[in-house]
Amino acid sequence: MNAKVLREGRVRLWLEPEDRGLAYGDGVFETLRVCGGVPAMWREHWARLCIGATRLGIALPEEALVRCEAESLVADRALAALKIILTRGVGLRGYAAPEVENPTVVLTCSDVPALPEPGLVLRWCKTRMAVQPLLAGIKHLNRLEQVLARAEWNDPGIHDGILCDREDRVVCTTSANLFARIEGRWLTPTVANCGVAGTIRGWLLAQGAAVEAELSQAQVSHAEVLFACNALRGILPVRRLGQHDWPAHPEVLALRRRLADAHPAYAFQE
Amino acid sequence: MNAKVLREGRVRLWLEPEDRGLAYGDGVFETLRVCGGVPAMWREHWARLCIGATRLGIALPEEALVRCEAESLVADRALAALKIILTRGVGLRGYAAPEVENPTVVLTCSDVPALPEPGLVLRWCKTRMAVQPLLAGIKHLNRLEQVLARAEWNDPGIHDGILCDREDRVVCTTSANLFARIEGRWLTPTVANCGVAGTIRGWLLAQGAAVEAELSQAQVSHAEVLFACNALRGILPVRRLGQHDWPAHPEVLALRRRLADAHPAYAFQE
Numbered sequence: 001m002n003a004k005v006l007r008e009g010r011v012r013l014w015l016e017p018e019d020r021g022l023a024y025g026d027g028v029f030e031t032l033r034v035c036g037g038v039p040a041m042w043r044e045h046w047a048r049l050c051i052g053a054t055r056l057g058i059a060l061p062e063e064a065l066v067r068c069e070a071e072s073l074v075a076d077r078a079l080a081a082l083k084i085i086l087t088r089g090v091g092l093r094g095y096a097a098p099e100v101e102n103p104t105v106v107l108t109c110s111d112v113p114a115l116p117e118p119g120l121v122l123r124w125c126k127t128r129m130a131v132q133p134l135l136a137g138i139k140h141l142n143r144l145e146q147v148l149a150r151a152e153w154n155d156p157g158i159h160d161g162i163l164c165d166r167e168d169r170v171v172c173t174t175s176a177n178l179f180a181r182i183e184g185r186w187l188t189p190t191v192a193n194c195g196v197a198g199t200i201r202g203w204l205l206a207q208g209a210a211v212e213a214e215l216s217q218a219q220v221s222h223a224e225v226l227f228a229c230n231a232l233r234g235i236l237p238v239r240r241l242g243q244h245d246w247p248a249h250p251e252v253l254a255l256r257r258r259l260a261d262a263h264p265a266y267a268f269q270e
Numbered sequence: 271m272n273a274k275v276l277r278e279g280r281v282r283l284w285l286e287p288e289d290r291g292l293a294y295g296d297g298v299f300e301t302l303r304v305c306g307g308v309p310a311m312w313r314e315h316w317a318r319l320c321i322g323a324t325r326l327g328i329a330l331p332e333e334a335l336v337r338c339e340a341e342s343l344v345a346d347r348a349l350a351a352l353k354i355i356l357t358r359g360v361g362l363r364g365y366a367a368p369e370v371e372n373p374t375v376v377l378t379c380s381d382v383p384a385l386p387e388p389g390l391v392l393r394w395c396k397t398r399m400a401v402q403p404l405l406a407g408i409k410h411l412n413r414l415e416q417v418l419a420r421a422e423w424n425d426p427g428i429h430d431g432i433l434c435d436r437e438d439r440v441v442c443t444t445s446a447n448l449f450a451r452i453e454g455r456w457l458t459p460t461v462a463n464c465g466v467a468g469t470i471r472g473w474l475l476a477q478g479a480a481v482e483a484e485l486s487q488a489q490v491s492h493a494e495v496l497f498a499c500n501a502l503r504g505i506l507p508v509r510r511l512g513q514h515d516w517p518a519h520p521e522v523l524a525l526r527r528r529l530a531d532a533h534p535a536y537a538f539q540e
Contacts, residue, residue, distance in 0.1 A: 003287040014284035015292060017273040017376045022285060022355065024413035025295030031363075056414070057421055081363055085292065088417075093301075093351055093380040095413065095420035095444050106287045110363040130400035131436060134418055142412035143294035143365065144326070147358075148404055150365035151327055166401060174365050 006061065006069055006105040007089070019104055021087030024095065025141035027104075028052035033112065033232050033265050034080040039070060040265030041231065044199040049086060052138035058088045059101045066105055074109050081232050083108045085141070112232055115268075116159050118248055119239030120228055122173065124217065125149040125161040129171050129194040137197040146174045160228065162220065162241070165194050170215040176230040177201040179210055180223035181251065186210035200229040200259070209255060225249040234259055234266035276331065276339055276375040277359070289374055291357030294365065295411035297374075298322035303382065303502050303535050304350040309340060310535030311501065314469040319356060322408035328358045329371045336375055344379050351502050353378045355411070382502055385538075386429050388518055389509030390498055392443065394487065395419040395431035399441050399464040407467040420444045430498065432490065432511070435464050440485040446500040447471040449480055450493035451521065456480035470499040470529070479525060495519040504529055504536035 005012045020026035030049050032039040039045070046063055053060055066084065074082050085106040091098045127149035135142065149163055160173040171189050172178055177198040179188045188205070190212045191197045204210050220226065225246050226238035235256045238246060253270075260267040275282045290296035300319050302309040309315070316333055323330050336354065344352050355376040361368045397419035405412065419433055430443040441459050442448055447468040449458045458475070460482045461467045474480050490496065495516050496508035505526045508516060523540075530537040 005287050013287075015287050015289070017275050017283075017285050017355075018378060019285070019292070020417075022289070022292045022357075022376065023299075023353075023411070024417050025411055026414065026417050029293075056417070083293075083363060085287075087292075093353060093378070094383075095416045096424075097417070097421060106292065108288060108363070113364075127404060130402035130405075132400035132415070134397060135400075135414055140414055141293070141295055142414045144296065144405055144410055144412045145402070146365045147290075147294050147296050147326070147367070151367060154366075 002073060003106065003108040004069065004073060006066065006107070008102050011069065015104070015106065016090050018090045019087055020089065020091045021085060021104060021141055023091070025143070026056070027058065027085060027087030027141045028056065028139055029083060029085040029141060030139060031232055032082040032084070033234070034074040034077050034082050034109070035265035037075045037077055039074060039082050040263055041199055042067065044202065045084070045231065048139065048197065048199060049084065052140060053086055055138050056088070056140065057097065058086060059103050061086065061103050061105050070107050073107050077109060079112050081110045081112050083110070087141070115233055115236065119237035120159040121157055122238055122241045123153060123158050123161045124242060125152055125163045125174070127152065127163060128166045129163050131165055131167065131193045133193055136194050137191040139196050150174045164217060168216065170217060170220050171195040173228050176228035176236065178220070179204070179227050179229065180215060180220050181225045182219055182223050187213040187215060189213070189215050198229060199231045200234060203259065203262070204229070204255070207258070225252060227252050234268070272343060273376065273378040274339065274343060276336065276377070278372050281339065285374070285376065286360050288360045289357055290359060290361045291355060291374060291411055293361070295413070296326070297328065297355060297357030297411045298326065298409055299353060299355040299411060300409060301502055302352040302354070303504070304344045304347050304352050304379070305535035307345045307347055309344060309352050310533055311469055312337065314472065315354070315501065318409065318467065318469060319354065322410060323356055325408050326410065327367070328356060329373050331356065331373050331375050340377050343377050347379060349382050351380045351382050353380070357411070385503055385506065389507035390429040391427060392508055392511045393423060393428050393431045394512060395422055395433050395444070397422065397433060398436045399433050401435055401437065401463045403463055406464050407461040409466050416444045434487060438486065440487060440490050441465040443498050446498035446506065448490070449474070449497050449499065450485060450490050451495045452489055452493050457483040457485060459483070459485050468499060469501045470504060473529065473532070474499070474525070477528070495522060497522050504538070
């Protein structure tokens with residue numbers, strides 16, 4: 001892994017121990033797919049970072065500076081994951097924000113795991129997500145629920161787990177949004193109560209390819225077909241969920257092609 | 271502020287940007303009152319840190335090492351706040367814990383704000399706490415709810431705000447546990463759904479001075495008397511909550527004396 005920290009106009013290799021990102025998870029992050037040395041869908045990721053920062057009242061860093069430093073970090077990477085963390089910066093003890101905020105930006109570059117062929121094997125997580133509309137939708141740094149959910153299994157044959165909220169509504173997987181085809185329509189859970197409004201999810205909704213809906217575990221288990229999606233790996237067909245198996249589905253392939261046409265970073269070998 | 275970071279047997283002044291404490295809030299913390307260069311109630315704080323780390327599955331550092339480094343950090347401080355952060359350490363990208371965990375310990379020392387006399391002025395926060403029994407009770411690093419609640423006011427005449435959960439039960443203030451005297455008994459909210467099991471709260475319950483109960487906003491507003499408590503400042507009388515005022519109460523004074531007798535770090539000027 002390769003990292004740098006931007007603070008007060010300087011580039012460093014380390015973080016101050018008094019950063020509020022550590023103390024409280026007081027910040028937001030983005031994970032971008034890097035293809036041919038270029039971060040994909042920058043505009044969409046920056047827009048979501050801004051929405052999250054605004055929701056938390058965190059001052060925004062200069063986009064051009066962050067982009068320039070991010071691009072130089074990943075310039076020689078054919079395929080990689082770029083993570084951008086924005087925090088409220090260093091603070092005194094206590095929850096009150098400092099009077100003058102100097103946000104911290106942490107950039108890290110790491111490998112992208114291979115896409116499992118012919119698709120993901122998923123499980124149901126026991127961990128239930130709390131309902132918190134104040135934090136729903138944004139990609140904030142309070143991720144203990146995902147950590148606990150991911151700790152439920154260590155079988156490498158299971159690629160991800162699906163989470164429900166405490167009212168038994170399906171929300172997402174630990175690291176991706178979920179789409180289910182039911183009665184001929186693609187549905188995906190809302191992110192009004194919990195979950196993250198993913199960038200690929202946003203693209204699919206904007207394309208009219210899917211609509212938001214409330215989904216139960218039974219509906220997802222008996223869906224005609226499922227896929228997960230996230231910025232790092234695009235659209236990921238689901239092969240198995242618990243005891244349910246799905247063969248490859250032409251509609252998922254069609255959506256993957258459509259995404260690759262719009263954003264060539266998501267091109268794939270057929 | 272004064273800080274050090276313990277990792278892999280070494281003492282540093284900075285944190286690695288890939289620490290999971292930053293990435294996910296994947297850790298727990300303690301805030302201790304330091305009096306005469308000595309952290310008060312070490313045993314109680316260490317015990318709670320262990321409970322939290324165990325709940326999250328984080329490996330425990332060696333107590334003697336942490337205590338030694340903490341004591342050397344605060345040795346020359348007559349009165350201070352010692353914060354101990356324990357994280358799962360550095361990880362690769364992704365929620366799965368690293369195969370070999372090397373926890374990070376961050377120690378910081380800062381000033382203790384003066385106790386407002388003759389007592390706290392509180393408000394009700396609009397921010398509602400999510401119900402999440404998996405994280406309730408422990409002092410984990412996912413504190414955005416407290417940050418949002420504390421951002422609701424900037425009037426320095428308001429010392430703290432009381433939070434309710436999404437089902438309208440009173441939980442705590444942003445930085446303390448809350449006790450209400452109702453029909454002659456001291457009651458404090460349970461921490462089974464959200465909130466932190468504070469060390470002073472634990473001491474009071476163990477003394478038989480109070481019992482856990484479900485409390486509504488109306489009950490708290492119309493209580494005979496209120497106090498807040500946390501490890502940093504002990505028992506804090508409440509003077510006002512919204513439009514309700516309370517005079518000094520002999521029972522709060524008696525409890526403060528009892529705490530000071532048991533733990534002299536909480537001695538106060540009468």
